[in-house]
Every structure is written in structure tokens, then in C-alpha cells.
Amino acid sequence: MTEYRNYSEEQYDPAFWDEESDEQQTPQEKKTRYLGTQLLLIIQIVLCALVLLMTLGLKLIGGDWYEGFRSWYLTEVNKSIIASDDIAQYQDAWNAIFSPKDRTGETAEQDSSSELGTALQVSYPRATTSERSNKPVLLSVALSAPLKSGALTSEFALRQDPFTKEEKWHHGLDIASPEGSEIGCVLPGQVIEAQESPSYGKYVIVDHGNEIQTLYAHCNELLVKAGDSVSRGTVLAKVGQTGNATGNHLHLELRINGESYDPQPLLGGVYV
Secondary structure, eight states, X not given: OOOOOSSOTTTOOHHHHOTTHHHHSOHHHHHHHHHHHHHHHHHHHHHHHHHHHXXXXXXXXXXXXXXXXXXXXXXXXXXXXXXESOOHHHHHHHHHHHSOBOTTSOBOOOOOHHHHHHHHTEEOBOOOSOTTTTSOEEESSOOOOSSSSOEEEEOSSEEEOTTTOXXXXXXXXXXXXXXXXXXXXXXXXXXXXXXXXXXXEEEEEEEOSTTEEEEXXXXXXXXXXXXXXXXXXXXXXXXXXXXXXXXXXXEEEEEETTEEEOSGGGGTTOOO
């Protein structure tokens, strides 16, 4: 008869395999283990504090050191912001998980594009003859609200131009707000334009990386310049009615790969 022997009685430690071994440990053994856990936690806290202090120190010193670190950080953050038009896999998964099932247990067919747009931040482009441009995109993050309060006065849609009375496509959202209201950046990025034009008036364009840009137009005052690195919520400008505007409002555009997309689904319906 073959005898199988992996460990001797001296080598076998029941406490290692026993689920109740924690209760069987002596107070001294528990204390040693907890002290080790506490030491690891303290080391992590100290490292985080050092990084924070270094960042604050660079900010106080100012100059190229802090701006270089800040620019590097925002660049790395922007790399995680992705706009993809390959959303079929996400839509199939969404339908499989959340669509109602019929009595046979099969998933009932239904149009869930609106629910998908709300939950997964899907945005649609303006209507064009280009098949590529007609594809919706999935943005990996939601947009921050550019204004603390406001009312949506013109959507991303075909409309009658208030000046020429011709039917034209409106490439963004018009959000009415009192003059001087602060306009915050919807995503981190870098300012690539802060100028004035006859139609947009005073405007700012921020590049967020991966061919994603946002435009803020008809401003009363610009508070940033080209080359500035900005964070989510950084005040870029103040609401006005410069350029072709009929009242105080923010004109917000979302551009992906040079094509205009509807910002509204990505704002979570904050403006109505």
C-alpha cells in the first residue's frame, strides 16, 4: 500500500488552514499582525502627504517647475478621456442586462437608445451625408456643467437663424444666464484659442486631447489665454452677448475629430 506523505506532523500547522485560526491566535500574535497593518497604512499616508506637500511647495515657488508639473498631470489625465464610435458592444451589453424579458425568458426587443445615451454618455452628431459623421460617439467621462444655473434656449438642431432668417444647423447649445456669470471648463485641457470673431464674439477653445475640443462663445470677458492649462471647473470667461447674439448666454460646442456633437446628453440634462 502506497503511503502519501507531504508534511510531517511537525511541519503541519492547523492554524494556517483553519478558517477559525484568527480566533485561535494569541493576543500577542494579533497585536503583532495589526501593528504591521497599521505601519503599512502609516507609510501610505506619509507618502501621500509628501506628494501633496511637494505639489504645494511647487505652487508656492511658482515658475516653470509648478507649471511643468501641472501641465504633465493634466496631459496624463486627458489621455484617459476617450471618444469612441464603436458603441455596438456597449449597447448589446446594456440591452442584455437592463432590457425587460418576455414570458419565455428572451430579451424583449426595444429601442433603448435614449436610456443608453443617459447612462453611458452617448452623443450624436449633426445630420450629414457622411456615414462616418452620422455615427454616435461614446465619451468615457461626463461633462461638468459650465454654468451654475441657466436655461436652455436653443438646442443642437436645425433652426432658423435669428439674423438671416435662413434655416441653418445650430452646432451647439445656447444656455441663457445673467451677464457676468462665470463659465467653467467642462473637462481638463489646454486653451488653444482665446480670441474674438464677428460671429462668436469673444470665445475660448479648449483642447482635451484625443481630438476632443470644446468652444465657449459670446463671452463678455475672457479670463484665460492660449497656452494656459486648465482643470475641470476652471473659470474661463464670463457670460455676455458679444458677436451675433440676441441676449446674454453661453454658446457651448463639443467637437470630436473636427465634427460637431450634441453636448446635451453628456451634461446629464442639467439645463432644461
